[in-house]
């Protein structure tokens with residue numbers, strides 16, 4: 001009688017052990033694969049947010065150099081990482097490492113380096129997400145300024161936010177959400193955008209100066225930047241996104257849930273046992 005009731009419990013124990021062995025054998029391989037994909041995804045995001053503006057969405061080059069290429073170096077990872085961390089002096093390539101006044105920590109530098117090296121022939125294949133720009137609220141053009149601030153806000157997000165912050169609060173570049181003491185602030189701001197700020201990483205943006213933006217583009221961005229003048233600086237809201245869970249946390253949760261279910265089964269079958 002007692003033996004008869006214990007049979008299912010024993011079967012469960014055997015099953016659980018078998019499943020745990022399978023998990024222990026295969027989890028590390030799956031987790032490592034997950035780690036690489038995670039690193040690529042993170043690197044792609046950092047790249048899209050910070051680098052695509054100058055190096056092009058696929059590393060094909062724009063204001064900055066072509067990055068989708070082979071790096072003739074024994075340790076290309078070290079070379080590329082160091083360039084990103086320190087920047088290239090006397091060019092528009094800013095330093096990105098925290099130690100050099102940039103916004104990226106060591107782990108983020110690893111991720112974006114890994115992503116860039118994935119473009120080498122024979123590297124891991126990963127399709128980057130296309131950057132999306134959020135739709136913004138309707139903006140009233142500042143009086144006497146030509147240009148469409150709505151269109152300007154999109155161009156700003158794509159070209160300038162990387163250095164000046166989403167709301168012009170400043171990042172690698174200067175704070176732009178401020179009053180411009182000038183008879184014609186629009187002309188002043190427009191001139192800096194067209195010609196850049198010599199001696200800094202602020203590149204010239206006008207097509208006459210070899211930049212990517214048309215006169216209309218620059219007028220629109222100028223109108224957008226001037227919507228901030230006089231307004232209080234809005235501190236940037238830190239975006240925290242929780243992506244889909246991958247890698248070892250999934251396994252921990254999975255195994256944890258499994259163990260809980262088994263404990264419950266054993267508990268209830270024992271209870272029924274003692275009721276008998």
Ligand code: HEC
Nearest residue numbers: 050051054063064065080083084088091092093094096112
């Ligand atoms: C404002 C424009 C700009 C931005 C933004 C920018 N770069 Fe650059 N980058 C450049 C320029 C210009 C060069 C070429 C410097 C030179 O002449 O050597 C360069 C060079 C590089 C190089 C070296 C290329 C080579 O052939 O040696 C790497 C690697 C690089 N950038 C990575 C990045 C990464 C990663 C980011 C984002 C975190 C980034 N860059 C953001 C402008 C930019």
Ligand code: HEC
Nearest residue numbers: 094159160163172173174189192193197200201202205221
């Ligand atoms: C690679 C980083 C970078 C990018 C990208 C960039 N800027 Fe700048 N910008 C700077 C830096 C750095 C300065 C400060 C230059 C100096 O020291 O005077 C600056 C200065 C300026 C100024 C003058 C600020 C002042 O107080 O006089 C304006 C206006 C400006 N940027 C607008 C723009 C616009 C608009 C875009 C996009 C089309 C843009 N910037 C893209 C880095 C950048």
